[in-house]
Amino acid sequence: MLDKTFNPAEIEAKHYTQWEQSGAFSADPGSDSLPYTIMMPPPNVTGNLHMGHALTFTLQDLLIRFKRMKGFDALWQPGTDHAGIATQMVVERQLAEKGISRHDLGREKFLDAVWDWKAESGGNIVKQLRHLGASADWPRERFTMDEGLSEAVRSVFVRLYKDGLIYKDKRLVNWDPKLLTAISDLEVQQKELNGKLWHFRYPIDGEEGRYIVVATTRPETMLGDTGVAVHPEDERYQDLIGKNVKLPIVGRLIPIVGDEYADPETGSGAVKITPAHDFNDFEVGRRAGLEMINVFDKFAHINENGPAEYQGMERFDARKRIVAEFEALGLLEKIEDHVHMVPHGDRSGVPIEPWLTDQWYVDAETLAKPALEAVETGKTEFVPKQWENTYYDWMRNIQPWCVSRQLWWGHQIPAWYGPDGEIFVEESEEAAQKAAAAHYGRDGVELNRDPDVLDTWFSSALWPFSTLGWRGPGDEIPELDRYYPGDVLVTGFDIIFFWVARMMMMSLYFMKEIPFKTVYIHALVRDENGQKMSKSKGNVIDPLEIIEEYSCDALRFTLAAMAAQGRDIKLATSRVEGYRNFGTKLWNAARYCEMNGAEFDRAFDPLSCNLKVNKWIVGKVAKATQEIETALEGYRFNDAANAVYRFVWNDFCDWYLEFSKPILGSEDAGAIEETRKTIAWVLMQILHLLHPFMPYITEELWENFGGKDAGLLISSGWPTFTDAHIDAQADADMDWVIRLISDVRAVRAEMNTPPSVKAPLYLSDGNDEIRRRMSENTDLISRLARLSSLEELSGEMPKGAIQVVVEETTFVMPLGDLIDVGQEKARLNKEMEKTLVEIEKINKKLANESFVSKAPEHVVKEQHDRKADFEGTKAKLEEALARLADL
RNA sequence: GGGCGUAUAGCUCAGCGGGAGAGCACUUCGUUGACAUCGAAGGGGUCACUGGUUCAAUCCCAGUUACGCCCACCA
Numbered sequence: 001m002l003d004k005t006f007n008p009a010e011i012e013a014k015h016y017t018q019w020e021q022s023g024a025f026s027a028d029p030g031s032d033s034l035p036y037t038i039m040m041p042p043p044n045v046t047g048n049l050h051m052g053h054a055l056t057f058t059l060q061d062l063l064i065r066f067k068r069m070k071g072f073d074a075l076w077q078p079g080t081d082h083a084g085i086a087t088q089m090v091v092e093r094q095l096a097e098k099g100i101s102r103h104d105l106g107r108e109k110f111l112d113a114v115w116d117w118k119a120e121s122g123g124n125i126v127k128q129l130r131h132l133g134a135s136a137d138w139p140r141e142r143f144t145m146d147e148g149l150s151e152a153v154r155s156v157f158v159r160l161y162k163d164g165l166i167y168k169d170k171r172l173v174n175w176d177p178k179l180l181t182a183i184s185d186l187e188v189q190q191k192e193l194n195g196k197l198w199h200f201r202y203p204i205d206g207e208e209g210r211y212i213v214v215a216t217t218r219p220e221t222m223l224g225d226t227g228v229a230v231h232p233e234d235e236r237y238q239d240l241i242g243k244n245v246k247l248p249i250v251g252r253l254i255p256i257v258g259d260e261y262a263d264p265e266t267g268s269g270a271v272k273i274t275p276a277h278d279f280n281d282f283e284v285g286r287r288a289g290l291e292m293i294n295v296f297d298k299f300a301h302i303n304e305n306g307p308a309e310y311q312g313m314e315r316f317d318a319r320k321r322i323v324a325e326f327e328a329l330g331l332l333e334k335i336e337d338h339v340h341m342v343p344h345g346d347r348s349g350v351p352i353e354p355w356l357t358d359q360w361y362v363d364a365e366t367l368a369k370p371a372l373e374a375v376e377t378g379k380t381e382f383v384p385k386q387w388e389n390t391y392y393d394w395m396r397n398i399q400p401w402c403v404s405r406q407l408w409w410g411h412q413i414p415a416w417y418g419p420d421g422e423i424f425v426e427e428s429e430e431a432a433q434k435a436a437a438a439h440y441g442r443d444g445v446e447l448n449r450d451p452d453v454l455d456t457w458f459s460s461a462l463w464p465f466s467t468l469g470w471r472g473p474g475d476e477i478p479e480l481d482r483y484y485p486g487d488v489l490v491t492g493f494d495i496i497f498f499w500v501a502r503m504m505m506m507s508l509y510f511m512k513e514i515p516f517k518t519v520y521i522h523a524l525v526r527d528e529n530g531q532k533m534s535k536s537k538g539n540v541i542d543p544l545e546i547i548e549e550y551s552c553d554a555l556r557f558t559l560a561a562m563a564a565q566g567r568d569i570k571l572a573t574s575r576v577e578g579y580r581n582f583g584t585k586l587w588n589a590a591r592y593c594e595m596n597g598a599e600f601d602r603a604f605d606p607l608s609c610n611l612k613v614n615k616w617i618v619g620k621v622a623k624a625t626q627e628i629e630t631a632l633e634g635y636r637f638n639d640a641a642n643a644v645y646r647f648v649w650n651d652f653c654d655w656y657l658e659f660s661k662p663i664l665g666s667e668d669a670g671a672i673e674e675t676r677k678t679i680a681w682v683l684m685q686i687l688h689l690l691h692p693f694m695p696y697i698t699e700e701l702w703e704n705f706g707g708k709d710a711g712l713l714i715s716s717g718w719p720t721f722t723d724a725h726i727d728a729q730a731d732a733d734m735d736w737v738i739r740l741i742s743d744v745r746a747v748r749a750e751m752n753t754p755p756s757v758k759a760p761l762y763l764s765d766g767n768d769e770i771r772r773r774m775s776e777n778t779d780l781i782s783r784l785a786r787l788s789s790l791e792e793l794s795g796e797m798p799k800g801a802i803q804v805v806v807e808e809t810t811f812v813m814p815l816g817d818l819i820d821v822g823q824e825k826a827r828l829n830k831e832m833e834k835t836l837v838e839i840e841k842i843n844k845k846l847a848n849e850s851f852v853s854k855a856p857e858h859v860v861k862e863q864h865d866r867k868a869d870f871e872g873t874k875a876k877l878e879e880a881l882a883r884l885a886d887l
Numbered sequence: 888g889g890g891c892g893u894a895u896a897g898c899u900c901a902g903c904g905g906g907a908g909a910g911c912a913c914u915u916c917g918u919u920g921a922c923a924u925c926g927a928a929g930g931g932g933u934c935a936c937u938g939g940u941u942c943a944a945u946c947c948c949a950g951u952u953a954c955g956c957c958c959a960c961c962a
Contacts (some may be wrong), residue, residue: 215962266962271961272962278960281960354960390958393890493957561910571899581924587921594921851942862905
């Protein structure tokens with residue numbers, strides 16, 4: 001017997017363990033079934049489950065459960081990402097609490113500490129995914145720094161280097177002066193800040209008293225100025241081009257050059273050039289052959305190239321002092337308020353500094369070409385399609401990808417340097433030694449390994465194939481053959497560039513094939529202010545708390561129902577509560593089934609039903625199944641969720657179970673038997689349809705209804721229906737009945753006498769005779785069909801009563817006392833008015849000749865039908881009004 | 888500066904070229920056997936604004952306004 005209520009926490013733990021132990025999550029490479037693959041975007045090991053995770057993994061789990069039930073050999077490949085900077089920061093912070101810096105430990109011991117941390121806390125996110133019900137193939141779990149995956153990283157790096165697609169270059173990078181590493185363009189976030197624009201006078205050399213005015217938002221960089229640019233055709237400055245400026249404070253002579261970068265319309269039309277600290281100036285400097293003077297050290301403090309009194313000074317302190325000095329020298333023309341974008345490191349939050357260093361770069365432009373083509377030709381499709389444009393824009397303007405990071409945690413770059421700086425890029429130190437021996441013509445040359453590690457996304461880019469066992473070019477791996485490429489990648493738009501694009505590039509280069517056929521981009525779950533949730537902002541809503549309060553099933557269903565395309569999700573807990581209630585509703589429906597002796601009979605054939613109401617629900621199940629399938633195949637999760645919700649609550653509970661009551665209360669053994677079996681059968685179908693959304697409650701009910709004899713629900717097949725099932729529904733008849741009942745209800749409501757007994761059973765309202773007669777004949781439908789009219793009795797009828805004619809017998813139904821006749825009249829009059837307006841509207845439409853002649857036939861018919869309906873409503877209202885008038 | 892998205896009930900959001908929807912909230916009524924985490928009935932909307940296409944526009948097109956996001960090296 002089912003308990004009156006159920007305890008989600010209990011059944012969640014129970015069933016998850018059961019599923020996992022039974023091997024239900026595991027792919028089966030040996031099976032004959034078609035494979036279906038989803039690569040799980042690896043969450044950071046440092047991660048804690050947030051709503052974004054909950055959404056993305058719920059959707060993936062939904063798909064994988066659905067496909068698994070459909071009979072595919074479903075592989076959901078899980079794993080975690082080593083998250084270079086994030087993880088290193090976490091461990092460093094922990095060490096800092098004990099007063100230790102990573103430099104105290106040294107590289108090796110620090111890495112040991114990180115691995116220790118990973119062993120202890122790294123499994124957290126994976127545990128939390130299990131709480132979500134994620135049915136991933138856990139024994140296949142991978143970590144981006146596993147030996148196999150690391151080997152793949154090294155071999156990819158070496159191959160790309162040897163193919164000329166990875167190179168070392170000295171150029172300006174985005175330098176994070178807090179984390180002391182280079183970062184890629186994508187890791188830079190522009191923040192709008194209120195700043196100032198300082199206008200400085202630079203004295204012209206050899207022309208006493210003449211100045212050229214330059215404006216800057218970053219006065220401190222003037223220490224590294226090596227030129228002033230004006231537009232070559234700017235008349236104001238024609239005579240100055242070629243002359244020098246004497247740089248104040250520094251005293252250096254720097255040339256005035258003509259360069260089209262200088263915009264005559266902006267400011268004074270002259271711009272100071274600091275090639276070592278600004279990306280534009282870098283270009284100008286290169287064109288004009290200007291010197292590059294780096295005035296910052298790695299902390300963004302003034303280095304030895306600055307004036308003695310500035311050396312070691314922090315950049316913003318230097319700014320203040322420089323401004324003060326200009327003022328003192330009378331060279332400060334003016335200060336303006338100025339709003340501008342300032343680049344910040346997305347991890348550290350401090351302004352980044354363009355800095356001249358040696359870094360490793362990937363030639364992304366070359367790799368992007370096939371990746372672009374794959375989407376252009378439709379080999380990989382984005383859903384929704386609009387994201388393809390985002391992808392194109394970025395890929396077509398792609399910049400070299402800086403992949404080296406000055407960190408310790410990550411894949412150390414497999415490059416070794418000889419004493420003369422010769423670079424040997426090989427997969428191992430032995431190989432590098434060998435290459436060095438060949439190069440130098442002798443053994444035992446001392447080599448030093450590049451200390452840098454690779455961008456975390458470098459290893460993530462290999463995820464679609466490295467997780468399947470690929471370690472290097474030429475590897476032939478059966479599982480790769482079977483499960484690659486993946487069917488769909490489910491992820492958020494925020495990592496299209498970081499990850500999706502790079503997987504496309506790497507996969508096409510090394511696999512010669514796309515990594516996945518579809519990229520489903522879901523919305524972002526935002527906080528209540530519409531802000532992106534992020535750890536650094538601290539505005540993360542904890543899905544585990546929601547699960548605690550409302551159950552995992554409710555959270556999952558809510559996320560699926562809200563995952564419509566094209567809008568961000570601002571989660572409202574009232575929605576979760578509504579879907580929690582949905583679970584309760586199902587639970588109680590199941591209790592009803594149980595109480596009425598509805599037992600699941602595996603041999604039952606739904607096509608054998610004779611009663612119309614049973615045929616009808618069979619057809620409804622078949623239709624709902626189709627609807628859900630179509631929606632899921634098209635990644636319309638909300639449509640699928642709504643379809644199953646409506647079917648369960650509205651069709652099954654509100655109508656079908658209510659219709660079943662008089663039948664089950666009758667004495668027709670055959671009808672009772674058929675109805676019991678149908679009820680149980682429908683319930684079982686519902687459990688299947690709902691399982692991908694609400695795996696726990698469905699598995700629990702499955703267990704209680706004896707479905708378990710055939711194995712776990714998670715491993716059982718998806719319902720299949722034929723046209724015969726749909727044809728069986730006889731829904732025209734039933735829909736008529738439902739409409740009729742609704743009409744009668746509405747009339748009673750107008751009379752302010754809502755039915756005192758639930759829903760369709762109003763016919764038995766206060767009348768045992770009707771109940772008895774209804775029970776005698778199990779064909780409820782034919783009886784209802786003969787309920788042809790509602791007629792008012794005059795004379796002896798009690799006040800406010802209505803007469804119902806069923807077959808030849810007349811029944812009197814009490815309508816109860818009317819409370820306020822005047823108010824009621826006013827309300828009905830209003831209704832009448834509304835109806836008349838509607839009818840008027842439709843009349844007009846029908847009278848419009850061009851409408852009748854040009855509108856499609858079915859439209860015209862619909863309009864006529866609608867008018868007829870309104871006329872009927874009008875008649876009812878008039879009837880009600882007349883009754884009121886009598887009182 | 889470029890690109891994209893969004894504007895629908897009090898709130899959170901679906902939907903759509905022919906009768907304005909859901910959940911929550913609200914009003915009224917109803918609990919002696921599935922379910923008060925419930926049932927029945929109901930109130931509430933110029934579908935942001937303007938113009939266009941169409942027999943027909945909340946929906947398609949153009950423009951406007953407001954908000955949000957992404958990209959971008961403008962001193």
